[in-house]
């Protein structure tokens with residue numbers, strides 16, 4: 275299977291010149307691994323930074339924190355080298371808010387991510403949600419594999435990844451994951 | 464009662480209350496944290512009530528862990544009522560889907 279290229283939903287391209295606000299943070303996954311609560315703290319901080327764009331600030335902060343926490347946890351868990359910087363970037367475009375993460379990951383994770391996003395692009399998330407829970411309960415109790423599915427199911431998140439080769443290392447890939455949320459969905463909670 | 468940083472688990476005779484923020488690293492971490500609730504379900508002689516209304520956040524590994532509790536109740540035919548707060552986004556969104564795993568599970572708004 276070819277791992278390279280774009281996979282998942284087709285996201286409407288956004289012009290950076292249209293951003294109402296933007297914030298990008300670079301960090302080392304090792305810090306999240308050493309103190310897992312930093313994932314939650316970072317998500318809460320970013321959510322509270324962006325909540326001022328919304329009328330129902332309390333609800334918006336909950337939704338933003340939920341989404342960001344899942345992506346930040348994934349950066350911690352699936353980055354190949356925990357001492358190599360990863361990034362998370364939030365952009366507000368008026369009707370859409372996007373989260374973008376960048377990290378390097380091993381072949382197995384990238385293959386799993388590709389398979390998941392491919393399936394998610396064509397299958398009802400509610401159905402995938404129940405299927406994933408029954409699957410892990412009966413066959414893979416150490417796994418969860420629910421984060422991305424749940425964000426799509428609960429908030430209609432659209433998800434896309436771009437996989438690029440890492441020069442001189444055929445077992446590693448550069449992953450850019452993009453998640454787009456309608457501002458209305460964030461506002462409604 | 465046990466307090467693990469950001470969340471609190473309180474056990475009652477007929478169930479448990481979870482509150483705060485629960486974003487543990489894996490389903491295994493939840494399995495240990497919620498062992499007492501597993502035991503309650505396995506030993507239940509009657510209906511149980513799980514009060515989640517004060518649980519501000521639960522990450523997706525926690526949703527998986529919660530689904531295992533629901534499946535355990537299903538396996539033992541334990542009537543389970545989950546108390547929720549509809550102002551808390553994840554509870555309003557995720558818990559109705561979880562309830563589909565087990566028809567004898569009731570969601571009750573606080």
Ligand SMILES: Nc1ncnc2c1ncn2[C@@H]1O[C@H](COP(=O)(O)OP(=O)(O)OP(=O)(O)O)[C@@H](O)[C@H]1O
Nearest residue numbers: 348352379383386387418419420421422449523524
């Ligand atoms: N940033 C990433 N880099 C590489 N692989 C990833 C990344 N994010 C997710 N994946 C892959 O996609 C799978 C699905 O991710 P998802 O967040 O849905 O589940 P999970 O993190 O395994 O479990 P949960 O989120 O329920 O705790 C992961 O198991 C992993 O293999």
Ligand SMILES: [Mg+2]
Nearest residue numbers: 344347348421
């Ligand atoms: Mg995850």
